[in-house]
Amino acid sequence: MTFPDDCVQSIIQPDEWWVQNTSGKICRGALVFAFVSHVDQIPYTFEPVGRKIATEHSKADVLVAPLKVNQPLKQTQLPVAAMPLHHGEVWAANKAKKRPCIVLGANHASVEKSLTVGKPNHATAPTYLVAPFYGVTKTQGRAGYSDAFVERVRHCEYPQFHWDKLPFPSDTEESILRLDHLQPIGAHYESYKLTGYTLSEPGLRIVDDMLSWLLWGGVPPESQILIYRSLIEDMLC
DSSP, X not given: OOOOTTSGGGGSOGGGSEEEOTTOSOOTTEEEEEEEEXXXXXXXXXXXXXXXXXXXXXXXXXXXXXXXXXXXXXOOOOOOTTSOXXXXXXXXXXXXXXXXXXXXXXXXXXXOGGGSTTSOGGGTOOEEEEEEEEEOSOBTTBOOOOHHHHHHHHTXXXXXXXXXXXXXXXXXXXEEEEGGGOEEEESSGGGOEEEEEEEOHHHHHHHHHHHHHXXXXXXOTTOHHHHHHHHHHHHHX
16 A cells, blocks of 8 residues: 555555554454444434324334434333333434444453443443544545645644545545544444454554544644654645
């Protein structure tokens, strides 16, 4: 895989940016596929409003409406066996798409079963934190990004965006990692699919520095991002 001279990958060995995940296991830096939500959209709620057959409790007609955080919570009293709700809960839905993602949080301590007896599994179920990639190339189903924007992302001008090229065939040659879309996925093996690739240690350090910049407002003083930005500024002068 080749990278252009004006990207952060060029200051390390480009051939060592993506490496084989020889362990065959999930880890920090692993490149996986997972369904992730379109978090920029208002979610929708499903409200059971009636039944075609009054005695049929496993099916219902539902009303789909925007779920807004400032609206009064409305819970239906219509019992539906397939859609149980507890106090304060509603059914919510977001659009989601299977995307390549980098795993940035893969460490979790196991909780002793004796501490969760009689409690719902979701309260302590382990998760992985992933950041999704979005394709740059415009297609029939993808808006893509403008060349001017992609160039500025490639030059590390925004902490929430990271430019990259993925190590497998795709309908887009370039991709943008959204660190501000960091989200959990289930640790269950059916929640993700390994690609067989992972970021190298130098590559993961750079992405970690980008995440540090996003979360705390700056990168470590020894970060290679600072070296790269200095080179880019000299190149553009």
